Amino acid sequence: MPLLQIRNLQIDFRIAQKNMRAVDGVSLSLAAGKTLGLVGESGSGKSVTALSIARLLASPPAIYAGGEIVLAGRDVLQMRAAELRQVRGGVVSYVFQEPGASLNPVFRIGNQIKEALQLHRPEAATAAEIIRLLKLVGIPAPATRVKCYPHELSGGMQQRVMIAMALAPQPKLLVADEPTTALDVTIQAQIIELLGQLRRQLGMAILLITHNLGIVGDIADEVAVMYAGQIVETAPARALLQRPLHPYTRALMKSVPRLDADVNRLTTIAGSVPRLGAFPAGCRFHPRCPQGRPECSQTSPPLVEVESGRRVRCPFWNVAT
């Protein structure tokens, strides 16, 4: 039994009296101690999927329309409020995109970490443990930083504090939702490295949400690519990066900035992500697909296992481009 098993998850958003499906039949599985990269453009439903693991979506407008999210043997979608509070932080912790906005501006960082300890490990809510956690995430002079307010730290340091706060209750799963997007490139690399190191050290699983395939290779064991609310490809990270099969994954790969290629402009994917409630018929990627055929707009392809451990939502994955 994997630590996290999402089966056929369906999430709607009720906007202007209409239900619009943002996540459509997503299934994911993540074993204890492993790292899964969930990749896609903004609006693909990857963050919505990630937030639903601790039922963090505001409802309304979000509606959990179907499926199940089994976390450490219990379906999160069936939990009562009290049980859910134990799971939030205790079993699954989150690190969000903007550390500056995700830390409460009016409380000292030491107190914010202490709160996480008090909620889940009250016996460990001590100054020594807070300093140990800050040290663990690589914050220099932790004993003096405890008294800092979030605005007194740099973006990279703020994200380290967020990570320390997330690790405080010793969760089994860390969900990192675009943890480096708001940071500059050198800091990005440091944070990703820190996450990898902490996973090895603490043995927790990581679900890394990102739009950047470039950072997935550094840390993930498995990768799932999302487009317009569906998974379009899943594969072991190395295999996917070496040989992407779905046309969307290939297009994403081409848009990763590279040091070894001499190009003046980054390649972009033509068109834009379809809006919620306006997903195209047939294959949802067909209007932007360089290999699109007339039949692609007719039937929506299923996610099919094409090789061992590799699943693709495109019947023409094997056709040479």
Add this chain to the structure above:
Amino acid sequence: MVTLLGTAFLTFFLLNALPGDVARVIAGPKATPEVIKEIHLKYHLNDPLWQRFGFYLGQLAHGDLGHSYVSDQSVSEAILTRLPITAALSSLAVIMWVALAVPLGVLTARFRNSWFDRSTLLVATLTLSLPAFWLARMMQYWLGYKLGWFPIGFFRSFVDLLLPAAALAILFVGYYARLIHTNMIEVLDSPYVRAARAKGASETRVLFKHALRNALIPVITVLGMDVAGLLGGVLFVENVFALPGIGTLAVQSVFNLDPPVIMGTVMFSATLVVGANWAVDLLYGWIDPRIKSGS
């Protein structure tokens, strides 16, 4: 300081621009020209205005507000003896409206668009449009006279302040409930509130610890101004309930055309405004750490 000087200047010259002879008011309609002349001399009423203003400022610098032309009582003394009642009435009103507005604002934000939110909005809008003197009279009549739940006026003990303070509080509670509601809605959408929920914090903790303190930051400014400006409402309410506070003193002094007392009460309320601004600045540094290190 500049604010206080400006207030003194404006009030002084406006008072002296009023038609009518102060000496005649003091001495009464039957006074002889000799008496009038004597009064003019005693209060330096014939001196040039600038000289009299300079004299007044000199007095002020020594903390002397002068003496009433009518009762000859020291103005500072008149204000100080009435201050406890006005202060108690105002504090009670502020405590009442804040204690009521905070939970209303927080809960209407949490249960946005529920019947509870909508009916609170309706009542809040109604109370916003009530005039102070009308509300005070109505409460005095219905709750005091008709139902007999509260004393209808005068001051014997602090129980007598409950109804007048409630009348003042009602004027503000609706506005504050909406102000806190609006700020809470904004704060509840912020990433740090989501992060607090993700930690496993209970809903009460999320609302009253993580969100409320941030939502109160903009409210503090308005509260400071309203506490200072509260004297305007106190004026009506004290008069309706016949409470011997600064509000009644101010109204009496206007009816008596007693310039030193008018000046005194105006200077007192100006000091209050300046003091409130200062208190707001202090409070800001305490509630929002970003301001302290920014300055």
